[in-house]
Amino acid sequence: MPELPEVERIRRGLMEHISGKTIAQVSLPFPGLVKNVDPAVFMEKIRGAKVRALQRRGKYILVYLDQYLLEIHLRMTGIFLFYPGPVEAGPHTRAVFTFLGTETLHFQDVRKFGTFRLWEAGEMEVSPAFCLGLDPLEDDFSFSRFEEKLLVKPHTRLKSFLLDQRYIAGLGNIYVDEALHRARIHPARLLKTLSDSEKRALHASIVALLRESIQWGGTSFSDYRGLQGQRGVFQEHLKVYQKAQEPCFHCGHPLARIVHSGRGTYLCLRCQEPPLLSPGSIQS
DNA sequence: CTCCGTGCCTGTGAGC
DNA sequence: TGCTCACAGGCACGGA
Structure with a gap:
């Protein structure tokens, strides 16, 4: 079960592999993953967006895209797997990001508890990830x-x-x-x-x-x-x-x-x- | 206010 | 060997 250390390591992995890259396409083998917008709208809005920054707040991963914020919670069994080329979705693959070029990122989640939420710039403050307490890894955790x-x-x-x-x-x-x-x-x-x-x-x-x-x-x-x-x-x-x-x-x-x-x-x-x-x- | 139970899910492993 | 079933738990929500 990913808690802070695991989420932080995943954030660092994402930094290393997808930071600065442009999302060519997203597919959602399990559309229910996206909680706050229509999955088709989600796919449309994400397409062509560039990954500007990656943040962690508590157990949330925040992916800053051009004018959107993708808020991810892995819950119990969510993981990301990065591949240099196209890879067929497995039985538990819930989302596939294809970047310009050939690289792909799979979101895998056996129990389907994980959540994606997409926020417009300006409405991010209402997201759950912005209503959290102290983060024990931050300097202000005195x-x-x-x-x-x-x-x-x-x-x-x-x-x-x-x-x-x-x-x-x-x-x-x-x-x-x-x-x-x-x-x-x-x-x-x-x-x-x-x-x-x-x-x-x-x-x-x-x-x-x-x-x-x-x-x-x-x-x-x-x-x-x-x-x-x-x-x-x-x-x-x-x-x-x-x-x-x-x-x-x-x-x-x-x-x-x-x-x-x-x-x-x-x-x-x-x-x-x-x-x-x-x-x-x-x-x- | 605090506490507790339930639903969301599915793989695992114990017991029969 | 193969089946059933309790269990695992982050979070939201409803009720006591």
Whole structure:
């Protein structure tokens, strides 16, 4: 599942391969991919546009075309694959961009959760990608700005907060569990109960974790790949995600899996001390 | 306000 | 061997 490090690596791959290039044609084997305009209109408008810039905001990829903004969310299984020449669309190919010359870019998405939205210059501000919280890789992700966000919702539980893209943008289930374990804080803690040192540990953990993951090429459990189909290897460096029963990296105690915010949550119940009130149902 | 369940999807793997 | 079915989860949305 692409989260910030994976999306960032894909953005860098797109920078390398399609920046400055002109889109000769787009086809949409799965037209439902485009959410906010008619697919035929989408194809028509994109044709002939040049890729001016590529940005990432949280888990969104923003492709700046001449007078349009293409906003892409990969959701669970979306990936881009770049080819030097024409390649036949596979069973999960949802969009094919053909550039002037022979190069092609396939958008592949097994589960069809991914979304494309096309915005005109001027209406971009209404797009979801412009309603996000702090990006942990940006310079402005300082401890004080992070703490400001924590203070806004004192009665929210920590994991719910970290997953909410309106406060911090880019974290998903894997990196939230990893960051909380690294900082040794239980996911069900209320924000208002966090000590100053815990907040600082969490802030530092998030930044360090995401940077490390990018250096390792991201986490490839199943679908995520780079533009050339490369796997990331950060899954080999994860300490808790999908490791129930395995010994905790810090203390050796067997890791647990609970359900929190409706999601599978991995943690060490010894290092990450539960709050006094019900922490959630323990499944083992 | 916060929390929880549901729908969107389909491949995977456990269990029978 | 082949089938069924729960599970995975980001996000939007509706209801408690």
